Amino acid sequence: MPKVTAEHRLARREQIVGAALHCVAEHGFHKATMADVIRESGLSAGAVYGYFKSKDEIIAAIADQALSTVDELFEGILSTDEPLSLAAVMRRVLEHVVTVAERHDGDVTRVGLQAWAEAVHNPAIATIAREKYTILRTHYATVARRAQADGTLPSDVDPEHVAQVLFGMLPGFILQRLLLGDVSPQTYSAGLDALLGSNS
Amino acid sequence: MPKVTAEHRLARREQIVGAALHCVAEHGFHKATMADVIRESGLSAGAVYGYFKSKDEIIAAIADQALSTVDELFEGILSTDEPLSLAAVMRRVLEHVVTVAERHDGDVTRVGLQAWAEAVHNPAIATIAREKYTILRTHYATVARRAQADGTLPSDVDPEHVAQVLFGMLPGFILQRLLLGDVSPQTYSAGLDALLGSNS
Amino acid sequence: MPKVTAEHRLARREQIVGAALHCVAEHGFHKATMADVIRESGLSAGAVYGYFKSKDEIIAAIADQALSTVDELFEGILSTDEPLSLAAVMRRVLEHVVTVAERHDGDVTRVGLQAWAEAVHNPAIATIAREKYTILRTHYATVARRAQADGTLPSDVDPEHVAQVLFGMLPGFILQRLLLGDVSPQTYSAGLDALLGSNS
Amino acid sequence: MPKVTAEHRLARREQIVGAALHCVAEHGFHKATMADVIRESGLSAGAVYGYFKSKDEIIAAIADQALSTVDELFEGILSTDEPLSLAAVMRRVLEHVVTVAERHDGDVTRVGLQAWAEAVHNPAIATIAREKYTILRTHYATVARRAQADGTLPSDVDPEHVAQVLFGMLPGFILQRLLLGDVSPQTYSAGLDALLGSNS
DNA sequence: GATGAATGAGTGTTCATTCAT
DNA sequence: GATGAATGAACACTCATTCAT
Structure with a gap:
C-alpha cells in the first residue's frame, strides 16, 4: 500500500467520519446505526470496516473532532502580542462556536454534547x-496570565482558577444555544461585560 | 381504590426511578438496559411496565428529576430580603451541586449530562x-435584578443576558468536575471572584 | 424461579440441544446457523439465548452428548461378573453405535465427527x-484387565495399551460407516475375530 | 504459453495449498479465512482466485492431500515379496503417520480430521x-491376503473384512494422538501385538 | 496477468416489550 | 395485580468473492 493509498486512506476516513458526524449530530451516538453511517458515506459495510475496526472507533474519531473544534481557534488568538481583553477572547470564541455549529455538514456542538455524555x-x-x-x-x-500582566485581572488569583471559569462558560453557552435557542454571542457577551464591570 | 393506592403508586414509581437513576448514572441512558433497571428495582418486568409505559417514559422521569436538582435550592436562596451577592449565590449553587452529586444513590450530575445529550x-x-x-x-x-437594585451590577444591562452567563457557568462546572476532576466550589469561586473584581 | 421451572428449564434445554443436534448432524457445526436451530427448536431467538449464552455453548452441549453416547453402554456391559470376551464387547459396542446412529432425530455419529474436528x-x-x-x-x-484375568489375553502387556487399540477401532468403524457405508457390526466383527485368532 | 506456464501454475497451486494447509491445520476449515490463506501464501487475493475458483476448491485440494498421506507409503510396503506381518505393517504405518504429523508446515492429521467432518x-x-x-x-x-497366503491369518475370512479392521485402527490412533496425546506407535503396537497373540 | 479495495448478503446476538399463568 | 418466560425486529460486524486499475 504505497504512496497514493496513504492519501486515499485519509480521504476515505474523513468521508466516513463526515458521514458519521452528520448522522450522530442528528440522532446521537446510539441511535445513529452503522447502517445509517454506511448509507450516508456512500460506501459499503465492508469498506467502512476496512477503515475503522468498530463503531466505537468511529465514535472516538468523531468525538475527537468535535472536541477539538474550539481549540484550533486559540492558535490564532494567542499569536498576537497585543493585550487580550478577556471579553474580546470570549466573544471571538463564541462567534467561532456559532460559525462552526452552523456548517451544513452537521452541527459539531450537538456531537460535542454526545461526547460529554x-x-x-x-x-x-x-x-x-x-x-x-x-x-x-x-x-x-x-x-488569564496575560490579563494579569496587563493589570486587567487581579494578580493575586491563580490563573488556573480563572481559566476554570472562563472555560466553564462555554458549555453553558452551547447548551443554552441548543436547548433554549435564545443565546447569541451578543447577548452572552453583554451579560459577561456587565459581570466583568461589576463591583460585587 | 383511593388514597392508599395513589400513595402506593407514587412510592413504586419513585422506587423505579431511583433504580433507573442509579443504572443510568453508571451506564448512560442507552447502555442501561431495562433488565438492569428491573433487577435494581427489585420488581418484576411486568410490574415496572405497570407504572411506566416505556423506557422512554422512565428516561423522561429521570431527566426531569436530574434537571430539577438545582432549582429547588433557589426557593431558599430567593426567600430572603437581604442583598444577595452574585458570588455568594454562585457559591451556594456550586456547593449544592457537589452535595447532590455525592449522594450514594447515583450522581445526578452524570444523569444531567445524559439528559443534555x-x-x-x-x-x-x-x-x-x-x-x-x-x-x-x-x-x-x-x-441579577436584585444585584442591579443593590447597585452591585450595572443597571444598563438586560438582566436576562446576565442570567445567561450566570446560568451558563454551571454546565461548565459540572463538566469539568466529571471529566477533569480538578474543580471545586472553592477554586471556581476564586476564579469567579477575580473576574467580578476585574476592571476590563 | 421455583420448583416447576427447574424441570422446565431442563426440558427446554433438551429441546434446543435436540434441534441443534439435528441441524448439526445435517450441516455440520459451522454451516448450521443459529437461525436453523431456532427454527427447528420452535422457539424464538430470545428464548434460545435465554437457555444458552452462545452458539459455542450449544455446540459444547451437543458435543458432550455425542461423545457420551457409547459410554453409557459400558455400565451395562461391565456390571456382569461373567467372563467378557473382547470380541463380544466389541460387537455389542458396534451394534450400539449403529442403533444410536439410526435414531430419527439426527445421527449422533455425524455429530461426533464434528466434535473431533x-x-x-x-x-x-x-x-x-x-x-x-x-x-x-x-x-x-x-x-482388557478382565481378559487377562480370564487368560484370554497375555498378561505381560499393559492393559492401557490394549485399551488404546480396542478404543481405537471405534472411530475407524464410525468413519467407514459414514464415508464408505460398507461396514457393519457383522463384517467388522468377522475381521476382528480373524485377527484375534491369528498367530502372527 | 506452454510448459513453463504449466509448471508455474502447479508451483503456484502448491504454494497456495501449502499456505492453506497450514492455516487449516491451525484453525480448521471454517475458521481459516481466505484472508488468512492469502496472507500466508504471500500472493494477492486476485492471484489466489486465479488458481482456484473458490475456497471450496482449495479445501478439496487440501483434503485430497491430507487423505493421501498414508497411501503413498504402501507403494513401498507392498513392493517387497517377503512375508509381511500384519503387526509390522501397522507399525510402519503408525510411524509414518507420526513423522508426517510432525512436519513443520502443518500437521496433516489435523487436516485429516477436518476432512472427515x-x-x-x-x-x-x-x-x-x-x-x-x-x-x-x-x-x-x-x-490381509498375503497374510492368509503366509498362513498367519485364517483363510476362511473375507480379507476385506480384515482390511476394515486394520484400516479402522488408524483413525483411532490419530484421534487419540491429537486429543489425548498419550499414544505412540510403540504403545499402540504393543497393544495390537497382544491382541493378535490372544486366544479369545 | 496481477492487484487489493470494495462489495453486501449473511451471521450471532441483544433487549424493549408483551401476555399466559 | 403480579410474574418472568417468551418474543422478534434490529443491531454490529465478517468474509468469500469480484473487478477497475
Whole structure:
C-alpha cells in the first residue's frame, strides 16, 4: 500500500467520519446505526470496516473532532502580542462556536454534547475529552496570565482558577444555544461585560 | 381504590426511578438496559411496565428529576430580603451541586449530562429540559435584578443576558468536575471572584 | 424461579440441544446457523439465548452428548461378573453405535465427527472430548484387565495399551460407516475375530 | 504459453495449498479465512482466485492431500515379496503417520480430521474421501491376503473384512494422538501385538 | 496477468416489550 | 395485580468473492 493509498486512506476516513458526524449530530451516538453511517458515506459495510475496526472507533474519531473544534481557534488568538481583553477572547470564541455549529455538514456542538455524555462511562472517550479539554483550558489560563500582566485581572488569583471559569462558560453557552435557542454571542457577551464591570 | 393506592403508586414509581437513576448514572441512558433497571428495582418486568409505559417514559422521569436538582435550592436562596451577592449565590449553587452529586444513590450530575445529550434529538426530553432550565435561568435573572437594585451590577444591562452567563457557568462546572476532576466550589469561586473584581 | 421451572428449564434445554443436534448432524457445526436451530427448536431467538449464552455453548452441549453416547453402554456391559470376551464387547459396542446412529432425530455419529474436528482448535470442546474419551477408554482397560484375568489375553502387556487399540477401532468403524457405508457390526466383527485368532 | 506456464501454475497451486494447509491445520476449515490463506501464501487475493475458483476448491485440494498421506507409503510396503506381518505393517504405518504429523508446515492429521467432518455434509469432499480411503483400504486387503497366503491369518475370512479392521485402527490412533496425546506407535503396537497373540 | 479495495448478503446476538399463568 | 418466560425486529460486524486499475 504505497504512496497514493496513504492519501486515499485519509480521504476515505474523513468521508466516513463526515458521514458519521452528520448522522450522530442528528440522532446521537446510539441511535445513529452503522447502517445509517454506511448509507450516508456512500460506501459499503465492508469498506467502512476496512477503515475503522468498530463503531466505537468511529465514535472516538468523531468525538475527537468535535472536541477539538474550539481549540484550533486559540492558535490564532494567542499569536498576537497585543493585550487580550478577556471579553474580546470570549466573544471571538463564541462567534467561532456559532460559525462552526452552523456548517451544513452537521452541527459539531450537538456531537460535542454526545461526547460529554459518552465520556462519563466510556473510558476511551473520557481520555479524549480529558486531553482536549486540558489543552483548551490551558489556553484560557494563558489568556488569564496575560490579563494579569496587563493589570486587567487581579494578580493575586491563580490563573488556573480563572481559566476554570472562563472555560466553564462555554458549555453553558452551547447548551443554552441548543436547548433554549435564545443565546447569541451578543447577548452572552453583554451579560459577561456587565459581570466583568461589576463591583460585587 | 383511593388514597392508599395513589400513595402506593407514587412510592413504586419513585422506587423505579431511583433504580433507573442509579443504572443510568453508571451506564448512560442507552447502555442501561431495562433488565438492569428491573433487577435494581427489585420488581418484576411486568410490574415496572405497570407504572411506566416505556423506557422512554422512565428516561423522561429521570431527566426531569436530574434537571430539577438545582432549582429547588433557589426557593431558599430567593426567600430572603437581604442583598444577595452574585458570588455568594454562585457559591451556594456550586456547593449544592457537589452535595447532590455525592449522594450514594447515583450522581445526578452524570444523569444531567445524559439528559443534555438526549434532549438534542429526543423531543420529549427537549421539552423537559427547556422547561426546567427556563425556570432555573429565571431565578438567575431575579438574582441579577436584585444585584442591579443593590447597585452591585450595572443597571444598563438586560438582566436576562446576565442570567445567561450566570446560568451558563454551571454546565461548565459540572463538566469539568466529571471529566477533569480538578474543580471545586472553592477554586471556581476564586476564579469567579477575580473576574467580578476585574476592571476590563 | 421455583420448583416447576427447574424441570422446565431442563426440558427446554433438551429441546434446543435436540434441534441443534439435528441441524448439526445435517450441516455440520459451522454451516448450521443459529437461525436453523431456532427454527427447528420452535422457539424464538430470545428464548434460545435465554437457555444458552452462545452458539459455542450449544455446540459444547451437543458435543458432550455425542461423545457420551457409547459410554453409557459400558455400565451395562461391565456390571456382569461373567467372563467378557473382547470380541463380544466389541460387537455389542458396534451394534450400539449403529442403533444410536439410526435414531430419527439426527445421527449422533455425524455429530461426533464434528466434535473431533472442532476439538482440534476449540479448547472447550477439546476438554470435553478429553474427559469423555478418557472415561470411555478406561472402560476398555477394565475389559482388557478382565481378559487377562480370564487368560484370554497375555498378561505381560499393559492393559492401557490394549485399551488404546480396542478404543481405537471405534472411530475407524464410525468413519467407514459414514464415508464408505460398507461396514457393519457383522463384517467388522468377522475381521476382528480373524485377527484375534491369528498367530502372527 | 506452454510448459513453463504449466509448471508455474502447479508451483503456484502448491504454494497456495501449502499456505492453506497450514492455516487449516491451525484453525480448521471454517475458521481459516481466505484472508488468512492469502496472507500466508504471500500472493494477492486476485492471484489466489486465479488458481482456484473458490475456497471450496482449495479445501478439496487440501483434503485430497491430507487423505493421501498414508497411501503413498504402501507403494513401498507392498513392493517387497517377503512375508509381511500384519503387526509390522501397522507399525510402519503408525510411524509414518507420526513423522508426517510432525512436519513443520502443518500437521496433516489435523487436516485429516477436518476432512472427515467436512465429508459428512460436503459431497465434493465425500467423493474424495471415498476414493482415497477405498484405495487405502484395498492396500490393507492386499496385506490381509498375503497374510492368509503366509498362513498367519485364517483363510476362511473375507480379507476385506480384515482390511476394515486394520484400516479402522488408524483413525483411532490419530484421534487419540491429537486429543489425548498419550499414544505412540510403540504403545499402540504393543497393544495390537497382544491382541493378535490372544486366544479369545 | 496481477492487484487489493470494495462489495453486501449473511451471521450471532441483544433487549424493549408483551401476555399466559 | 403480579410474574418472568417468551418474543422478534434490529443491531454490529465478517468474509468469500469480484473487478477497475
